[in-house]
Amino acid sequence: MTWVFWAAFFFVFYSYIGYPVWLWARGHWRLLPVRKSEGTPSISIVIAAFNEAATLRRKLTNLSDLRYPRNLLEIIVVSDGSTDETDQVLKAAAGLLVRPVLLPTHEGKAFALNCGIAAARGEVVVFMDVRQEVEPDALNQLVRNFADPTVGCVSGELILRAPESASGQDGLGLYWRLEKAIRKMESETGSVVGATGALYAVRRELLVEIPPGTLLDDVYLPLCIAAKKKRVVFEPEARAWDNMPDSASKEFRRKVRTLTGNYQLLELAPWLFTRNNPLRFEFVSHKLSRLLVPFALVALFVSCIFLRGFPYRETLVAQICFYSSAALSAVRVRPEFISRLSRVALAFLLLNVAAAMALVNFISGKRAVWVRP
Numbered sequence: 001m002t003w004v005f006w007a008a009f010f011f012v013f014y015s016y017i018g019y020p021v022w023l024w025a026r027g028h029w030r031l032l033p034v035r036k037s038e039g040t041p042s043i044s045i046v047i048a049a050f051n052e053a054a055t056l057r058r059k060l061t062n063l064s065d066l067r068y069p070r071n072l073l074e075i076i077v078v079s080d081g082s083t084d085e086t087d088q089v090l091k092a093a094a095g096l097l098v099r100p101v102l103l104p105t106h107e108g109k110a111f112a113l114n115c116g117i118a119a120a121r122g123e124v125v126v127f128m129d130v131r132q133e134v135e136p137d138a139l140n141q142l143v144r145n146f147a148d149p150t151v152g153c154v155s156g157e158l159i160l161r162a163p164e165s166a167s168g169q170d171g172l173g174l175y176w177r178l179e180k181a182i183r184k185m186e187s188e189t190g191s192v193v194g195a196t197g198a199l200y201a202v203r204r205e206l207l208v209e210i211p212p213g214t215l216l217d218d219v220y221l222p223l224c225i226a227a228k229k230k231r232v233v234f235e236p237e238a239r240a241w242d243n244m245p246d247s248a249s250k251e252f253r254r255k256v257r258t259l260t261g262n263y264q265l266l267e268l269a270p271w272l273f274t275r276n277n278p279l280r281f282e283f284v285s286h287k288l289s290r291l292l293v294p295f296a297l298v299a300l301f302v303s304c305i306f307l308r309g310f311p312y313r314e315t316l317v318a319q320i321c322f323y324s325s326a327a328l329s330a331v332r333v334r335p336e337f338i339s340r341l342s343r344v345a346l347a348f349l350l351l352n353v354a355a356a357m358a359l360v361n362f363i364s365g366k367r368a369v370w371v372r373p
Contacts, residue, residue, distance in 0.1 A: 001303050005312060008300040015289040015296075020178065022285075023185035030189050034233055037147035042072045043139060044122035044204070048112035049077055052130045053085040059130050060093050068139045074099055078116045081106030110214040117207055125204050127218070132158065132198040132240040141238035142201040152206045152230025153222045155183070155192055156199030156238035173244070174344060175351065180236075186282060187234035191226050193279055193286045194219035198240040206230060211268045215261030219287070223265075223272060226279050252350050259358035262287050267362075291359065294352040323349065 010018075045063065049056060056077070063075055078101040079086045090100035101115050117125060124143060128134065138156060145154045160176060186192045197218035208224045210217050222232040245251040265272060265287075272283055304316035326349050328342035 001306050004299050005303040005307060005315075008296040008303065009315075011289070011296045012293055012300065014285075015293050016178075019285040019289070020182055020185065023182065023189065026189045027185055032189060032231075034145050034151060034231075035148040036144040038140075039143055039147055040069055040072055041123040041143055041146065042121070043068065043074070043124050043126055043143070043201075044116075044120035045073070045075045045126045045128060046113060046116035046120060047075070047077045047128050047130060048080055048109045048116065049082065049086055049090075049130050050080040050106060050109075050112075051082050051084045051086060053082070053089050055130050056086060056089050058133075059128075060089075060098065062133050064097075065136050066134070066139055067136045070097060072122075073097065073139075074120075074122060076101060076116045076119050078112040079103060080109065080112040108213055110210040110212055110217060113217055114210055117204075117209075120204060123204055124201050125207060126199070126201045127197070128240070129198050132242045134199055134240045135238075138199060138238045138240065139201075141235055142199075145233055145235055146201075146203065148231075150231050151233055152203050152225040152228065153195060153232040154201045154238070155187075155195035155218075155222070155232065155234050156201075156240055157234070157236045158196045158198045158240050158242060160242055160244040175347060182286060183234045184236065186286070187232075190282070191232040191279055192222065192234050193232075193282045195222045195232065196240070198242065199238060203230075213264075214268060215257065215264055219261070220265060220269065223269070223277065223279060223283065227271075227276055229278070251347075252354055255351055255354035256357050256361065259291060259355050260361045262291055263358055263362035291355050294356040297352060 047059070052059075060075075060077075066073070075098045077090055077098065079090055081103050083106075087100075087102050090098070090102065094100050099119065101112075101119055103112065103115065113127070124146060126139065126142065134156075142154045142156060145151045157180065160173070183192050194216070195218045197216075200218060200222070202221060202225060206225050206228055207221065210220060214220055226232050245254065271277060273280065277283060301316070301319055304312045304319065307313075322345050325342040326345040
C-alpha cells in the first residue's frame with residue numbers, strides 16, 4: 001500500500017505543480033521568442049451559432065468596432081439549423097462585411113465550423129464564439145505573430161470577470177491563472193497544447209477538416225497544426241472578455257463538457273499518442289494527467305487509511321480537513337483566509353468530480369454533452 005500512496009501523491013503533485021515547474025525550468029535554457037511584425041493579411045472570422053439571437057446582435061456590434069481594414073476582413077457566421085431568430089438577425093446584417101451561412105438542420109459545431117472554413121477566403125481564419133466580447137485591437141495583435149513563418153496558430157487570451165456573488169470564484173480564478181501561466185510558458189518554449197476557443201487564429205492553408213461531433217476544435221486544430229511542424233503560440237495582448245460563471249453548477253457543467261472532449265480526442269485522434277504528435281509529452285502532462293487526478297486522489301485517501309505513522313496519518317487528516325472545508329463555501333466565515341480556502345477546496349472538488357463524470361460520459365457514449373445545448 002505504501003507504493004500506492006507515493007505513486008498517487010507524486011502523480012497529483014506532478015499534474016498541478018511538477019509540470020508547471022518543469023516548464024519554468026525549460027524556459028531557462030530554451031526560450032523561443034516569436035519574431036513579430038506589423039502586417040495586414042486578409043482575415044476571415046468564422047463563428048458557429050446555434051440559437052444565439054439574444055447575443056448575436058451584440059457580437060456583431062462588437063466586431064464592427066474592430067480596428068482592421070474593412071477591405072481585408074470578412075465575418076462568416078454559420079447558423080447551425082437555428083430555430084430562434086438567429087437566421088433573421090443574420091439576414092438583416094448581411095452585407096459586404098457579414099456573410100451568413102444558413103444550415104437547414106442542426107448538425108453540431110464541428111460541421112458548422114467546417115462549412116465556415118470552406119467559405120473562408122482570407123489568408124488567416126480567426127475563430128470566435130458568440131458570447132465573448134473581443135477588444136478592438138485583437139486582430140492586429142493576433143496577426144503580428146504570423147510574420148514569423150514558424151507560427152501556424154495563435155491563441156488569444158480570455159479574461160474572466162468575476163461577479164461578487166460567484167460561489168467558489170477564488171478557486172476558479174486560481175485555477176484559471178494557473179492555466180494561463182502554463183499556456184504562456186508552453187508558448188515561450190515551444191507550442192501551446194490547444195487554444196482559447198473564444199479567440200484564435202490559424203493560417204488557412206494549414207486547416208484540416210474537423211471530425212463530426214468534435215467537442216474541442218480549439219485543441220484538435222492546434223494539435224493538427226503542431227503535427228505539421230508549425231508552432232502554436234499564445235498572444236496575451238489579443239484579449240476576449242467573458243463573465244465567470246455566477247454559480248458552481250454552471251462551471252461544473254462546462255468542465256464536464258470540456259473534459260469529456262479531452263477523452264473524445266483520444267478516440268478521434270489516436271495519433272496523439274504516437275511520434276506524429278510533437279507535443280505528445282505536453283499533451284499528456286497538460287491535458288490527460290488531470291483526467292486521472294480524481295482516481296489518484298481516491299487512491300491517496302484510501303492508502304492513508306491503511307497506513308500507519310508519518311506522513312500517512314498527517315496526510316489523511318489534511319485531506320479530511322481540506323475536503324470538509326468545501327462545505328464552508330456556502331457561508332461567510334471568519335477569518336477571511338479560511339473562507340477563501342473553503343472556496344478553493346470547493347472548486348478543486350468540482351473540477352475533479354467533473355473529470356470523473358467526463359469518463360463516465362465518454363464510456364457510456366452520452367452524446368448529449370457533445371453538442372451545444
